[in-house]
Amino acid sequence: MSNILYTTTLPGNGHWSLELRRGSLMKITDLTGGANVGMLFYNPRHLLERYNAPDTLKCQHTFKLQRGNCLYSDMGRIFASIIDDYSANGEGNWHDTVCGTSTAQMVEQQFGKRDYQRDRNQWLQNGYDAFLVELAKYGLGRADMASNINWFSKVIADDKGNIQLDTRNQAQGNSVTLRFEMDTLVVMHACPHPLNKSSSYPFTSVRIELGEADPVSDDDYCKNFRPENQRGFQNNALYYLAAKH
Template sequence: MSGRIDELSSVDRARRDARERAAQSDWMPYLPPSSAPFAPSDVAPGDLRWAETVPPGGYTHLRVARGTRIRLEDVTGDACAGLVVFNALAPHERLNVADTQKIPWQAYLGAGHPLLSGDGRVLATIAADTSGHHDAFCGTTSDAWNIAKYGDALPEGPTPSGHALLRLAASKHGLTSRDLPPAVSFFQGVRIDDDGTTRWLGSAGPGTSVDLLAELPLIVLLANAPHPVDPRDDYISGPLRVTAWTSKPTGEQDAVFSASPERQRAYRNSIAYAELAGL
């Protein structure tokens, strides 16, 4: 009998400890989202669908509806948001970085830039940007890179790789490492010089943000890990705030829709797909 009592006591202690940790955590999603202290002041509380702070070296994931607007915010100037998105209705359709650069004839990400799939559809649009320090060349850090630089890449360890974090996020949606395309990253920028050298820009500073508009239902994966060409020796990362609310997808009346013939075709492809799916 005493063994049973000790066992119950152990379970009770574990439960109490877990609940105390949850109450103290700064990284848990806010439920309801409108309770988040950083909820956007220009968004009606009833429209908020997601509010979370992703810790340094952490990740998050969620399915979002077409027309959802997602805001990423670099709180301290040290966040680096590695992003991959999938068509939630058919996850084999996913972010294609090459087409994301090719269709708008622009390799550097910024406001109005469409994020395309390999099927010629716009998955999301960068609806607003106060940072301008982003990257669509280098992807996120690999396990091998992290091991060489920091000595470890495990997602449970102190220096997780971006790819390890994205693998964990993908697994929540039945996806594997083979499903992951190269990521784009926000808040830590690079430029490619005339001689082909990758030049590190770093951050634009604390408090900058990027808004993404979902043009289709999406699976959104985010890894908050140092950029692959960050020259600093230490594993430096900062908190990443995420909020999302109900909005409207891009339509023919929007300037980004008709910015070029190539973009117009891509947006038309997304709209037709959504309408045929009854969205």
């Protein structure tokens, strides 16, 4: 990845949001192992258009996200493509987009109650409220919440259909790189996955690098990963053609 323009660290109970332009690139790296990054996407020009987990999975015939997958809106357009997915321990990355996010009740029951007024930066934030704090900055709220992505979190099902978090592939240095195919409002947090069974709150930080992506070529891996992705890129092209004229 070249032409990195900005680097920051998101702490293990932190949240952030920003607008990224079409052609931007974001690389997220797990700094300690065991990180979870919840993320949502919105069209900053039409905030009713947002990330759609069911369409993302079913049109690419998958249960997980990995390199090659595109991240779809509810209008059939592509917010971003996963252009790189590095696994430090060789187990392979697996990113969840079906389990949702942690809530205040879940965090309090598992880790105890802490609040910012008393505990300051060591308070125990939950994913749902973290999203709401960021969404409020753009006039959005509970009604605008959607199923989110959980980067670096692998979920598996047993023979009885019970879903659990599999931590074997979590490792320091795991990374995922996104190329944004649309102007996108990105909302994120680094709070625990809802299936995390740790006995202590996981303050696992991630590094975020922002830059410019190379232009999309005809033989682009993500564009050709599934036939449906070709249509998604065409929908994006039509959207920007109509906006231009």
